[in-house]
Amino acid sequence: MSKLRIHAFSISLDGYGAGPDQSLDNPLGRGGEALHEWFLPTRTFQRMSGKEQGTTGIDEDFAARGFDNIGAWILGRNMFGPVRGPWPDQSWRGWWGENPPYHCPVFVLTNHARPSLQMEGGTVFHFITDGIEAALARAREAADGRDVRLGGGSATVRQYLNARLVDEMHIAISPILLGSGEALFAGMDLPLLGYEVTEYVPSQKSTHIVVSRRA
Template identity: 65%
Template sequence: MSKLRVNAFTLSIDGFGAGPDQDLKEPLGVGGEALHTWMFGTRTFRNMSGEDDGTTDTDDAFVTRSFENVGAWIMGRNMFGPIRGPWPDDTWKGWWGDNPPYHVPVFVLTHHPRDAIVMEGGTTFHFVTDGIHSALEKAKAAADGKDVRLGGGVATIRQYLQEKLIDDMHLAISPMLLGSGENLFAGIDMVKLGYRCSEQVATPKAMHVTIDRD
């Protein structure tokens, strides 16, 4: 049965998944890029960037797992790009160039309609204007029995958590403090929602935590 998963989503020790003041120059907010240091040197990540080196350690294993059995993605508009309000034109096609790393249909949550964008490598961005449930329904249909990966950002994950729609989450806790930004769990009672920690693995650069729903 198709699951809705969060994988390789990085938080600071104080719970922030992105720093403050996100914009074109700081897509993850001020200080946010440093959260992902644990991932940047892994072989899986380096291969996505066209390199043929990188580590094959525990961090790499978690990155590899994050792409297994994924048939579609969901992401919020903030993750897709820095543009707000109505789309001014069709110029912006994401942060990832002509061949994004998804290679499956991606459903982008937005309040403003836009035609689908077909990219190289099998990625097609579909823009969903009628809410998170509709996006999930469309993504599961496109996944054809495989899982749906929820990419973020923080606000999008929070919406799906509050509706108890996420089946499991892998979070990488980076050993740094951000102090401000977008906090993933603020005001959300994960225990009452039926979630529990099922796995934890420490590496020099991150604490990997898996959370499941009963």
């Protein structure tokens, strides 16, 4: 069976995956952009932005791994956009413009139905209203044997971890303090849930840790 994987999920030293006061103009919250300073210069990100140059090394290696053998994505609704409650219309089409970086089916968790959204480059957003397990089943079917990547945010990651559905999680700990925001592991006991650290690699801008579910 395909794996459910989390990659390049950046958190602060005090455990926050986004800063406080998230908004349309500040989707990562106050100070949240600094979480991703390790990722933004990498060749992987720069190519996603249409550029050819970018850094190589440890950070690039982890960034690139996140796209290897991925056939579908799952996102929490906040990762798709800032709209809350029922969709007022179909005008919001994501943060990324008409050609998002996914290039495969993406399943967005929401409480409010919306028709699927076809984008350029092979990305199709499907809006799933019947829970995390249904979204994973749909994503695995769409992935056709490849793995599924879970993009977040923090609340969505916690739901999948608590259900022991995540096979592998790469977190990048950035050397900053946010003080408040979206705490990734709030109220969780990862060892009790069957998770253990299987890889630990420091770089100049981050500490990369892989947590895997024990068989």
